[in-house]
Amino acid sequence: MGTAPDPVAKLLAEYEALERAYSPGHHGVWAARRRAELVDATLEEFFERAGAPPGTAVAAVGGYGRRLLLPRSDIDLLVLHDGSDGDAVSALADGLLYPLWNAGFQVGHAVRTPLECEEACERLDVGASMLDVRRIAGDEGLVTDAAARVEAWARRDPRAFASAIGDDAARRAERFGSAAHLLEPELKEGSGGWRDLHSIWLIESAVGTELLRAREREALVGAEEFLARARSTLHLESRKQGDRLILDHQPAIARSMGFEDEPELISIDGLMRALFEHARQVEFILPALIERVLGEGRPLPDPPGSPVEMLDALATEAEEGREPSAALLDAIERIEMAEEIVWDAGTRQAFFRLLRTGDRGAGALEILDRLELLARFIPEWAGVRCRPQRDPYHRFTVDAHLTSTLRAMARSLAGDGAADDPVQAETVKQISDPDPILLGALLHDIGKNGEGGHVPVGARVVGSILDRMGVEPKVRDLVGFMVAHHLLLPDTATRRDLSDENMVLDVAAAVGSSERLAALYLLAKADAEATGPAAWTPWRRTLIRELVAKVQHVLDRGEMGMELAEELTDRVDRVRNLLGGESDPEVDRFLRRMPRSYFLNVEPARAAKHFATIAPSTGVKEVRAVHFEGIRSGTYELLVVAQDRSGLLSWIAGSLALAGMSILTAQVFTTEDGVAADLFEVEGVWEQSVPDRRWREFRGTLRRAVDGSISLERRVDEKRRWYPAPKVPAPVTVEVDNVASDFATVIEVGASDRLGLLYDITRTFADLGLDVHLAKVATYEGRVVDSFYIRDAVGRKLTDDLEEIDRALRVRLEA
Amino acid sequence: MKLVTAIVKPHRLDEVKDALREIGVNGLTTTDVEGFGRQRGHTEVYRGAEYQVDFVPKVRVEVVVDDADAQGVVDALVKAARTGKIGDGKLWVTEVEQLIRIRTGEMGPDAL
Numbered sequence: 001m002g003t004a005p006d007p008v009a010k011l012l013a014e015y016e017a018l019e020r021a022y023s024p025g026h027h028g029v030w031a032a033r034r035r036a037e038l039v040d041a042t043l044e045e046f047f048e049r050a051g052a053p054p055g056t057a058v059a060a061v062g063g064y065g066r067r068l069l070l071p072r073s074d075i076d077l078l079v080l081h082d083g084s085d086g087d088a089v090s091a092l093a094d095g096l097l098y099p100l101w102n103a104g105f106q107v108g109h110a111v112r113t114p115l116e117c118e119e120a121c122e123r124l125d126v127g128a129s130m131l132d133v134r135r136i137a138g139d140e141g142l143v144t145d146a147a148a149r150v151e152a153w154a155r156r157d158p159r160a161f162a163s164a165i166g167d168d169a170a171r172r173a174e175r176f177g178s179a180a181h182l183l184e185p186e187l188k189e190g191s192g193g194w195r196d197l198h199s200i201w202l203i204e205s206a207v208g209t210e211l212l213r214a215r216e217r218e219a220l221v222g223a224e225e226f227l228a229r230a231r232s233t234l235h236l237e238s239r240k241q242g243d244r245l246i247l248d249h250q251p252a253i254a255r256s257m258g259f260e261d262e263p264e265l266i267s268i269d270g271l272m273r274a275l276f277e278h279a280r281q282v283e284f285i286l287p288a289l290i291e292r293v294l295g296e297g298r299p300l301p302d303p304p305g306s307p308v309e310m311l312d313a314l315a316t317e318a319e320e321g322r323e324p325s326a327a328l329l330d331a332i333e334r335i336e337m338a339e340e341i342v343w344d345a346g347t348r349q350a351f352f353r354l355l356r357t358g359d360r361g362a363g364a365l366e367i368l369d370r371l372e373l374l375a376r377f378i379p380e381w382a383g384v385r386c387r388p389q390r391d392p393y394h395r396f397t398v399d400a401h402l403t404s405t406l407r408a409m410a411r412s413l414a415g416d417g418a419a420d421d422p423v424q425a426e427t428v429k430q431i432s433d434p435d436p437i438l439l440g441a442l443l444h445d446i447g448k449n450g451e452g453g454h455v456p457v458g459a460r461v462v463g464s465i466l467d468r469m470g471v472e473p474k475v476r477d478l479v480g481f482m483v484a485h486h487l488l489l490p491d492t493a494t495r496r497d498l499s500d501e502n503m504v505l506d507v508a509a510a511v512g513s514s515e516r517l518a519a520l521y522l523l524a525k526a527d528a529e530a531t532g533p534a535a536w537t538p539w540r541r542t543l544i545r546e547l548v549a550k551v552q553h554v555l556d557r558g559e560m561g562m563e564l565a566e567e568l569t570d571r572v573d574r575v576r577n578l579l580g581g582e583s584d585p586e587v588d589r590f591l592r593r594m595p596r597s598y599f600l601n602v603e604p605a606r607a608a609k610h611f612a613t614i615a616p617s618t619g620v621k622e623v624r625a626v627h628f629e630g631i632r633s634g635t636y637e638l639l640v641v642a643q644d645r646s647g648l649l650s651w652i653a654g655s656l657a658l659a660g661m662s663i664l665t666a667q668v669f670t671t672e673d674g675v676a677a678d679l680f681e682v683e684g685v686w687e688q689s690v691p692d693r694r695w696r697e698f699r700g701t702l703r704r705a706v707d708g709s710i711s712l713e714r715r716v717d718e719k720r721r722w723y724p725a726p727k728v729p730a731p732v733t734v735e736v737d738n739v740a741s742d743f744a745t746v747i748e749v750g751a752s753d754r755l756g757l758l759y760d761i762t763r764t765f766a767d768l769g770l771d772v773h774l775a776k777v778a779t780y781e782g783r784v785v786d787s788f789y790i791r792d793a794v795g796r797k798l799t800d801d802l803e804e805i806d807r808a809l810r811v812r813l814e815a
Numbered sequence: 816m817k818l819v820t821a822i823v824k825p826h827r828l829d830e831v832k833d834a835l836r837e838i839g840v841n842g843l844t845t846t847d848v849e850g851f852g853r854q855r856g857h858t859e860v861y862r863g864a865e866y867q868v869d870f871v872p873k874v875r876v877e878v879v880v881d882d883a884d885a886q887g888v889v890d891a892l893v894k895a896a897r898t899g900k901i902g903d904g905k906l907w908v909t910e911v912e913q914l915i916r917i918r919t920g921e922m923g924p925d926a927l
Contacts, residue, residue, distance in 0.1 A: 423861050430862075
């Protein structure tokens with residue numbers, strides 16, 4: 001090599017100087033060109049030193065041919081020769097390549113004659129890289145000849161060329177995913193990345209005329225600079241070749257590139273959002289350009305001239321199942337549009353037409369987004385645009401997730417997938433108007449704008465969107481409801497106890513109607529389907545459906561609904577006020593755990609009076625009994641609180657009978673944590689006014705019955721002997737209903753009133769090991785009609801022999 | 816070392832996690848699973864559409880612990896998962912022959 005300074009050492013030193021001159025985040029297109037110049041100079045020197053024979057040349061191809069060398073890019077060389085001296089060419093190639101290889105550069109190379117160049121174009125990637133051929137040193141004529149042959153190859157059939165480029169892009173997209181929404185994108189090969197970007201320039205050069213619109217060219221130049229900087233930073237920070245922007249590198253790269261944490265966007269999300277915005281343009285323009293080359297140039301009879309006409313034209317294309325033509329997109333870009341578009345009836349109609357077309361409509365919205373027009377209709381869209389989601393479930397940015405959810409919802413409404421999902425088929429029937437359902441799907445996550453707490457934020461944001469759109473009140477209500485409650489079903493179904501009746505009633509109260517329930521189910525499904533393939537698992541689906549079915553039953557039976565929900569809220573608020581406080585945890589617990597039917601059946605003033613007896617926790621054998629003056633004179637209200645167990649109600653009923661009190665009505669309430677609050681309206685059998693000693697007797701008997709120290713059965717039977725049965729006994733009726741409730745078996749019993757009747761019924765249940773969860777007992781003119789909500793020992797509806805209960809009750813009552 | 820595996824109701828998972836954290840368990844694995852035990856599959860009805868639910872959704876919790884801690888973990892798990900109603904699930908304990916922390920290569924109880 002002689003004494004002259006080693007050119008490779010010089011090149012390495014210059015590379016390093018360039019690295020030092022700018023911080024890693026600032027190596028964009030300019031630095032890439034500088035690197036290419038440096039390598040050019042080194043190769044020129046080697047070419048000279050090698051004493052290259054005539055009829056040879058060295059040229060740059062690929063990215064290097066375009067004078068773009070990133071810090072760790074391959075240096076792709078083409079050694080051209082005229083075929084006259086094979087050995088000399090081989091020596092030349094060695095002289096060029098070895099020093100670079102030895103210094104650690106990645107050098108790609110080919111040795112060809114111009115004719116061989118033409119033949120090598122059989123492979124698209126080889127031909128495409130040679131379209132950028134550029135002479136570095138040697139025979140000018142050879143390079144011109146090779147370039148002309150390659151160009152001729154591409155221009156022979158620009159449509160075939162463009163479509164081959166399109167196929168290649170599709171293959172890469174499949175393999176590397178999209179750089180426009182993945183959280184760990186491939187910046188070079190991923191769709192919307194560096195290679196797609198340069199494919200666009202190649203197509204344009206193959207066609208030989210300017211095909212790109214000014215806006216597009218501007219967007220692409222911006223994308224090139226950004227991608228060059230991002231890739232360079234990645235190369236420099238990771239000290240490696242490789243273009244997958246993994247999470248580990250993102251903080252350092254964001255910092256280098258100048259992204260800082262902002263209140264509503266952390267630095268790495270800022271980096272990703274910027275990347276997605278650029279990559280999205282590339283991803284959008286490449287296929288559009290290919291279509292322009294391939295397209296028949298469908299004429300546009302009536303180009304739109306206003307935002308409404310634009311939406312209408314897009315809706316018409318979508319309804320007819322076509323992609324918007326290049327001519328339409330051209331016309332759209334010529335429309336003068338206000339920064340914020342004022343909605344009128346025409347806008348609304350066209351917008352909903354678009355939503356109703358589903359997949360194509362979502363596609364049209366995405367086109368409007370790429371043209372930066374969507375946020376003029378919905379300014380709030382800017383907050384979710386290109387915003388990454390960093391959780392284990394989501395694969396897409398917020399806005400891409402929203403348009404995917406719209407697509408999934410449209411598919412569900414059209415009956416797609418209904419064969420595998422009977423609940424979907426039925427819920428769709430509940431939907432009276434698809435418009436709010438589709439709009440709710442599109443906007444459900446609009447609150448993910450970085451403010452935090454996306455559900456409440458979404459509920460607020462969607463309000464202003466709907467105001468601006470001016471939709472009718474019915475649509476407004478349902479869309480707002482869907483946004484505010486879109487997590488209600490999935491969160492409740494996967495985290496709460498579905499056998500808890502209060503919980504189901506609360507969901508029913510929040511939902512209020514079958515149509516809203518159906519809307520939430522369809523939204524939960526579409527949301528999951530649009531999140532990722534793993535989100536709508538049989539596991540999740542089973543839980544959500546169970547909740548939907550139970551809530552629907554509650555609504556069907558009228559146990560909850562909009563009016564009842566309002567009444568319940570009102571009553572609970574009144575109880576809270578009567579108990580004098582907002583934030584007393586004891587009061588909160590009381591209001592939360594008592595069955596909803598308790599508050600709906602017991603006047604707030606009475607419930608407030610019960611608080612002191614019910615609220616404190618109860619010991620295993622503890623029984624609390626308090627009585628108040630009844631509503632009617634001579635009647636008393638009796639409240640008994642104890643840990644629930646099989647037999648409790650029978651002991652109370654028996655003790656009352658023994659103490660000389662007759663039960664007019666009874667209501668039994670049990671909390672999910674197993675505390676019974678039994679409420680009776682009683683009167684004295686013998687006295688107008690029940691004396692204290694009878695109450696004392698009642699309490700004493702009950703306490704001893706609970707701790708097992710006396711047998712009530714014998715005592716009641718003994719007492720009953722002295723009191724004759726009714727002369728004309730009414731027939732005993734027993735009805736066992738296992739459909740009326742999802743939480744208990746309902747048993748209705750009718751019989752003539754007699755001493756200890758309730759005791760007889762309830763001890764029959766106790767004998768069978770059954771628990772009375774809820775009961776309503778009423779006496780009308782000597783006839784008693786009771787309904788009991790019964791659960792078995794493990795707290796579920798009865799599954800065993802229901803006839804046995806029927807038989808046992810009749811035997812006891814007819815005796 | 817022991818592997819404690821429990822099948823619990825999905826809505827008890829938070830309680831289970833908290834209970835185990837309280838007694839110093841610092842790692843566990845959960846999986847969404849489906850199956851049936853005594854609480855068989857059942858038919859559900861939504862607005863006249865009947866469909867069979869053959870498998871009940873549950874969560875499987877797996878914890879590897881030192882022999883000495885196994886009983887404590889079992890007790891905490893059982894307590895946290897119990898509702899007293901049908902379908903509270905099952906728990907079993909198996910012997911673990913070897914345990915390796917993949918990152919460092921630590922073995923046995925060191926890898927816990």
